[in-house]
Amino acid sequence: MWLLADDAAVVRAATRVCVESGAGLYRTPPPSGTPCVVLADASGNGLADLVGQVRGALPEAYLLGFMATPDPGAWREAERAGFDEVVSRGALGPSLRRALARLADGGAVRSYAICDAQDVAGRIGFLLEAEVPGMGKVSLFREQGRLVCLGTCPHQGAPLGRGEIEEGVVTCPAHGSRFDILTGERVRGPSDFDVACHGAYEQGGRIWVLTRP
Ligand code: FES
Incomplete structure (x- = not known):
């Protein structure tokens, strides 16, 4: 685990979980390619830079954020910035154990090359549609500089x-459900549910989608 926080209670909790689970604890970026859970404070400013730093070093890392004082608006901002999961500081231990267990199973670090980066270079909004093993049909978007894949x-x-995009929200072309592109959150029905949303990133001239659950 790469720990990007100085909060004494968080450091104690993270150390305890790492010892219990046998995971290594890094305070500086681990070597590239290390399967990793990254734990960071999700309540500060500059979240996009923080996420960029993490994804630049370890694109497949599972990025877990914590908040000392949960606030729905800040929570949503952290998810939109690209955190995989955000929890309150009090709930950190169980979430960290789950993330490390998935990592040990190999379930937290899979990714799939969806296209060549040059195929979508310089474009924004909807980029392409593709079949991803285990995920079915997905639509790749570039929104506010981030790459994400939405399920059907x-x-x-x-x-x-193929739906219309307006202010970061896509409208389903069939019956008009609307979803936040960066989080998959349902904005309007008839869908009763959020749409599956997977992070994606560019590396080695290809676009990769994270296929973990
Ligand atoms: S299939 Fe998308 S709103 Fe019906």
């Missing part, structure tokens, strides 16, 4: 890539 619409399965 949870209402009746329409692909979302």
